[in-house]
Amino acid sequence: MTGLPALLGGLPETHRDQLLAIARDRSFPGGERLFDEGGAADRFWLIRSGEVALDLYVPGRPPPVVETVGPGQLLGWSWLFPPYRWHLGAQALAPVDAWEFPADQVRAPCTADPELGYRLTLRCAEVIAERLQATRIRLLDLYAPRTAAS
Amino acid sequence: MSTVTPPLPYRVAAARPETADAVSLELLPVAAALPRFQPGQFAMVYVFGVGEVPISVSAIRGSGDALVHTVRAVGAVSGALCRLRPGDVVGLRPGDVVGLRGPYGTGWDLDSAAGADVLVIAGGIGLAPLRPVVHHVLERPGEHGRLGVLVGARAAEDLLYRDELRRWRASARVEVTVDRPTPGWQGAVGVVTGLLDRVELREENTCALLCGPEVMIRHTAQALTARGLPAHRIQVSLERNMKCGTGHCGHCQLGPLLLCLDGPVVDCAGSQSLLAVREL
Numbered sequence: 001m002t003g004l005p006a007l008l009g010g011l012p013e014t015h016r017d018q019l020l021a022i023a024r025d026r027s028f029p030g031g032e033r034l035f036d037e038g039g040a041a042d043r044f045w046l047i048r049s050g051e052v053a054l055d056l057y058v059p060g061r062p063p064p065v066v067e068t069v070g071p072g073q074l075l076g077w078s079w080l081f082p083p084y085r086w087h088l089g090a091q092a093l094a095p096v097d098a099w100e101f102p103a104d105q106v107r108a109p110c111t112a113d114p115e116l117g118y119r120l121t122l123r124c125a126e127v128i129a130e131r132l133q134a135t136r137i138r139l140l141d142l143y144a145p146r147t148a149a150s
Numbered sequence: 151m152s153t154v155t156p157p158l159p160y161r162v163a164a165a166r167p168e169t170a171d172a173v174s175l176e177l178l179p180v181a182a183a184l185p186r187f188q189p190g191q192f193a194m195v196y197v198f199g200v201g202e203v204p205i206s207v208s209a210i211r212g213s214g215d216a217l218v219h220t221v222r223a224v225g226a227v228s229g230a231l232c233r234l235r236p237g238d239v240v241g242l243r244p245g246d247v248v249g250l251r252g253p254y255g256t257g258w259d260l261d262s263a264a265g266a267d268v269l270v271i272a273g274g275i276g277l278a279p280l281r282p283v284v285h286h287v288l289e290r291p292g293e294h295g296r297l298g299v300l301v302g303a304r305a306a307e308d309l310l311y312r313d314e315l316r317r318w319r320a321s322a323r324v325e326v327t328v329d330r331p332t333p334g335w336q337g338a339v340g341v342v343t344g345l346l347d348r349v350e351l352r353e354e355n356t357c358a359l360l361c362g363p364e365v366m367i368r369h370t371a372q373a374l375t376a377r378g379l380p381a382h383r384i385q386v387s388l389e390r391n392m393k394c395g396t397g398h399c400g401h402c403q404l405g406p407l408l409l410c411l412d413g414p415v416v417d418c419a420g421s422q423s424l425l426a427v428r429e430l
Binding site: 005006051053062064065066067068070071072073093094130133134137138140141142143144145 | 171222223224273274275302303304308327329331333335336337338339340341343344345347348362363365366369
């Protein structure tokens with residue numbers, strides 16, 4: 001990863017320090033499952049290195065990977081909105097180093113300090129909007145063959 | 151405007167299948183050679199009896215006489231170039247002859263990237279016009295800052311130049327992402343902008359070069375400017391329906407630009423607004 005994750009980089013220093021004081025270092029070996037779809041979304045991570053696959057449960061076949069999250073990126077936003085259940089599953093593709101944030105310890109100061117809550121929610125919303133836009137673009141299947149030469 | 155010149159005969163010295171529907175043709179002049187191409191410029195490639203298409207140069211070898219064009223079979227001419235039939239993935243056979251006109255268009259402005267980090271961002275077949283940039287930077291250590299190469303593809307089997315991507319990793323930050331992971335794929339999944347968080351962007355000292363589907367270019371340029379990169383430090387290669395290559399026919403007009411002359415490489419400061427205009 002290069003510099004601070006985008007989620008923290010957009011926050012004032014006081015808020016950033018406040019959040020980093022809550023964080024703890026976590027490492028996951030490649031192949032470890034971090035969470036499953038429908039499970040309690042009680043934490044989130046900012047990835048420093050490694051790659052995490054987000055997948056979806058489909059009966060009768062291995063869970064297809066719909067996206068990956070890598071260095072500098074936010075893993076998990078379901079902790080922010082009730083009912084606090086994961087929308088997807090997650091598995092480390094390679095050894096992962098990350099900051100882990102317990103959700104209740106982040107939501108509590110956000111409730112007590114509306115400015116922190118607003119700014120953090122705004123940053124998370126930006127990440128969600130980027131991923132929504134990225135998903136829409138992938139729906140276009142832009143790299144499929146078309147009717148012109150390279 | 152340029153003068154239309156007759157195509158010069160070039161011999162296919164090698165035909166290398168890159169993917170199921172793309173081939174790299176190494177072309178050598180039969181007699182006289184065209185003037186030296188610059189990275190980002192294109193040739194009008196004529197298949198005798200079929201037609202002519204604009205194709206960017208994907209490598210410039212030797213003294214500049216040997217040109218490589220990576221062609222994806224999407225139409226009559228490119229299909230003839232690739233000579234694709236069911237079960238046949240190799241196109242023109244070595245020894246066949248095509249006609250070439252060029253070099254045409256603007257190349258990548260690598261002078262403005264002197265001393266700066268170079269960030270190459272490609273989608274799909276868009277890696278082909280950017281490959282000479284990577285070669286240029288790697289062949290001139292010390293002339294530029296750090297080199298980053300971000301590549302998006304539909305699936306792993308659609309990636310161009312897989313061997314080279316591996317080699318480039320020794321000297322550059324190379325990140326690859328695919329839209330559709332196939333079993334065994336262990337890399338990133340998602341759009342190419344998702345890779346931007348993985349590279350350090352020194353806003354005032356980075357030159358970004360983009361090529362790929364126009365939606366991808368637009369989205370990536372927006373993501374780069376949102377991260378603080380000035381529009382004039384973003385170059386994009388645009389594609390329109392080029393016919394003459396010399397600014398006569400107007401088929402490739404994009405607003406005030408004739409892309410065969412004023413492009414295909416343009417900087418974002420002058421072109422970003424044009425990318426959002428519908429039905430010019």
